[in-house]
Amino acid sequence: MSAFIQANLPYLLSGISVGGQYALIAIGYTMVYGILRLINFAHGDVFMVAGLVMVYLTTAMPMYISIPLTIIITVLLGFTIERVAYKPLRSAPRMSVMISAIGVTYLLQNCALYFTGGLAQIYPTIPWLSDSVTIGSATTKMVTVVTPILTVVLVFALVLFIQKTKIGMAMRAVSRDFETSQLMGIKINSVISMTFVIGCGLAAIGSLLYFTNYPSVIPTSGSMPGLKAFVAAVFGGIGSIPGAVIGAFVIGICENIIKGLGSSWTIFSDAFTFVLLIIVLLVKPTGIFGEKATDKV
Amino acid sequence: MEKTLQKSPESKAGKLIAVVLIAALYIFLYLLDNVLPPNSFTLMLIPVLKKGAIYSLICVSMNLLNGFTGLFSLGQAGFLLVGAYAYSIFTIPADQHDAVYQYFEGGAIRFSVPEALGRVLGENAGNILGAILCIIFAGLVAAAFAALIGIPVLRLKSDYLAIATLGFAEIIRAIFQWNGLGPVTNGSNMLRKYTDFSDIQIGSVKLATAFPFLISMICIAIIVLLIHSSYGRAFKAVRDDEVAAEAMGISLFKHKMLSFVISSFFAGVGGALLAMYQTTIQANAFKSAMTYEILLIVVIGGIGSVSGSCIASFLYIACNEWWLRFLDSGSFFGISVPFFRDGFRKVVFSVLIMVIVLFFSRGIMGDKELSFAGLMRKHKKKATGGVEGGGQA
DSSP: OOHHHHHHHHHHHHHHHHHHHHHHHHHHHHHHHHHHHOOOTTTTHHHHHHHHHHHHHHHHHHHHHHHHHHHHHHHHHHHHHIIIGGGTTSSSSSHHHHHHHHHHHHHHHHHHHHHHHHHEEEEOTTTTOOOEEEETEEEEEEEHHHHHHHHHHHHHHHHHHHSSSSHHHHHHHHHHHHHHHHHHTOOHHHHHHHHHHHHHHHHHHHHHHHTTTTSSEEETHHHHHHHHHHHHHHHTTTOOOOEEEHHHHHHHHHHHHHHHTTGGTTHHHHHHHHHHHHHOOOOOOTTOOOOOOOOOO | OOOSSSOOHHHHHHHHHHHHHHHHHHHHHHIIIIIIIIOOOHHHHHHHHHHHHHHHHHHHHHHIIIEEEEOOOOOHHHHHHHHHHHHTTTOGGGGGHHTTTTGGGGGGGGHHHHHHHHHHHHHHHHHHHHHHHHHHHHHHHHHHHHHHHHHTTSSSOOOHHHHHHHOOOOOOOOHHHGGGGHHHOOOOSSSSSSSOGGEEEEEOOOOOOHHHHHHHHHHHHHHHHHSSSSHHHHHHHHHHHHHHHTTTTHHHHHHHHHHHHHHHHHHHHHHHHHHHHSSOOOOGGGHHHHHHHHHHHHHHTTTOHHHHHHHHHHHHHHIIIIIIHHHHTTETTEEEEETTTTTTHHHHHHHHHHHHHHHTTTTTTTTTOOOHHHHHHHHHHOSSOOOOOOOOO
């Protein structure tokens, strides 16, 4: 066992790191699905836009302004998407909302293509996060160590927020029963907006951490992490925040271990996620922590 | 192709108009391929027509699943990939294998169906027959994949079905890119030199544009016949209310599977045609973005309308490849516009698509079909001009 860990330490470390970044995206998916029953396909692209915004902001202003500004812009983007693309379809069939989400994906990717001119944008090096550290036999960037800690802290804060505050309670109520909570006087629209704000804020933080590990951002670099984060949310039981986090860590670690198996297996590191998805959907569709839904006919 | 309940004089005349228009279309395509000299207009028109015909088939195959059976599947890119590869692997000429499979010592499959047939029947006949056989084979392979995938996936509902089919499409892409299968699929390198549209001719008559039209039209006609058959009615019943359909004795799984397999067969055929059109293929291009694009065309045309999908395909392809090109070129009628640069066309396009999705969710045709009989009836009633026609199915 210890020999295995010794040999795979770099992959394990980057797995934990990537897992934490997926977790931050997955929370956005799981919260939106919990409340709206919508797979927000555009979430991965919001994550990509956050990366691009960071690239553009750092060319104009210092790091300590551009990081908070990136988070604010991403949150505004998520809020706008919800208001423009999802709110008008609240009473429409679920599939229409999903098509709208796919339309937003298409729009965001094409806008990104237009603004970047199709060139990969070099991601800025964030000081301290990009410094290298040595753990055991492996040398990695500081971000590898920071990500899991930051993820756990943020998730802990989020769970407290949902358990203790009034708006958190409203969120739980809405996810339990949409119509009844409306009748009880909960302002649905502000609750949904709040969900998108939290989800996109966490995705922006996730993008800061994720792209630090990669040299550049391209318009499609959000779609694969987005899908993987969604699978993580399904794996953990959609609607459950701790479930999404655990699922994200499992996926991040497994995919990096597969990458470590050898170059001919690397191509399957993405496919593994989907194999996991299909197994989960067939064996336990409610995920690890999901509540059993009664299918009303 | 329209079936109306009563045989009215309009429906007879409508059929006649459709036949005449289709004949005119093929005469035009013949002229385009053989007689008309290539100029800047036909150079734009021909690719649009070819790709439009292929996309029509692909979109109708998706519409059969999403619009007529109510199965929201996002696996289309995977089946296109399977079809494209199944077609091109068996049509690469034997002496080109060393060049194409340069990293895999010439590959494992060292024959080409068109070439083998060509030795017996002559080169042109071999190419046509070989291409058609391989296209059918491509459809069958895609259908076989669908039958395998369908067993686990079709038990899922709505958005879980969508995400699971999307997942399978990604898995298929990974398998085709895997180096272990390199001798067959050429790994992540591209396949090329296989039989394409320019090889298709009878005698000295070139069929480069007419061929995709012919194949697509036959396939779409089969789909339309299927939709009007008792199976088609069962599909619609499953779409409208699963519980009621089951209570009426319709086997849900059997019909969902049937629809899934048939749709994938035609997606495979569409993939083979797409491979012929592109002349090179690479698994990396068949990403989920491709499925999204096809889905959006289906939505523009109207979910549940075959003619809508065809019209939307041609419109989409024409706008994308031709009419809206000026948005990328930097100038508009000679006036230079600074923000018209590469990619602006796509932005305008996606905004338009969002507008359609949000405000005109029924698309161009809704769930109605374009029929000349219906158009004539409308024309008589309103007695106003400007009725447009020219749908191909």
